[in-house]
Amino acid sequence: MSISINYIDVLAIQDTVENPEIQLAPLSEPAPIEFTMETPGWYVVAIIVLILLVWVIIKSVERYKANAYRRDAVNQINEIEKSFSNIKNPLYQVSVVLKQVSIISYGRALTADLYGDQWLEFLESKCKHTPFANYKTQLKDGLYKDINVDKAEVKHIFSLSKKWIKHHA
Incomplete structure (x- = not known):
């Protein structure tokens, strides 16, 4: 197996070593993922938080009245x-x-x-x-x-x- 290296390949390798950005193509980034509250888990979390908030308010009012x-x-x-x-x-x-x-x-x-x-x-x-x-x-x-x-x-x-x-x- 013989390796033949010509002058153009040597220049390309040398340019890549000295300046690696030349060889890179621009990155293709995926589209950003949109954050929405449309999943059922968020509805469950919202309901639990709302119930806890109402419970805390009721207990606070009861404690205030009791004292x-x-x-x-x-x-x-x-x-x-x-x-x-x-x-x-x-x-x-x-x-x-x-x-x-x-x-x-x-x-x-x-x-x-x-x-x-x-x-x-x-x-x-x-x-x-x-x-x-x-x-x-x-x-x-x-x-x-x-x-x-x-x-x-x-x-x-x-x-x-x-x-x-x-x-x-």
């Missing part, structure tokens, strides 16, 4: 807090709001007859980090007697009460 008593109670505490220097016994009013919230949440049979240490233990058991027992004397004596309570302690009791209302289980 209306919490918002009302926090607003009552805020009103008591704003005018607590003009109110004769603000701790009594805070205790009334807490009792109302507990009756709504846990039922009258469980919470209506609680008082004193049992009441404070109940409050602490239903929400973490609400140490009502630290203010036992203020809360117990403040309900029935006209005692002078430090304003800072009263403000802390207000904040504990709001925290309990917002986060009780």
Whole structure:
């Protein structure tokens, strides 16, 4: 087998090595694939997403309505807090709001007859980090007697009460 190389072939090889673009023809690209939502899978995905969206909205509205008593109670505490220097016994009013919230949440049979240490233990058991027992004397004596309570302690009791209302289980 003999290989014969002529001068033209050598020039063609040399041109191709030095300049490879000469040999390439333009690429023929296929037409772009159009993206459409016409396949049945997209309809299924759209229906599932729509159902989930409606479910989330319904649950959010239900949760909002179910927590209306919490918002009302926090607003009552805020009103008591704003005018607590003009109110004769603000701790009594805070205790009334807490009792109302507990009756709504846990039922009258469980919470209506609680008082004193049992009441404070109940409050602490239903929400973490609400140490009502630290203010036992203020809360117990403040309900029935006209005692002078430090304003800072009263403000802390207000904040504990709001925290309990917002986060009780």
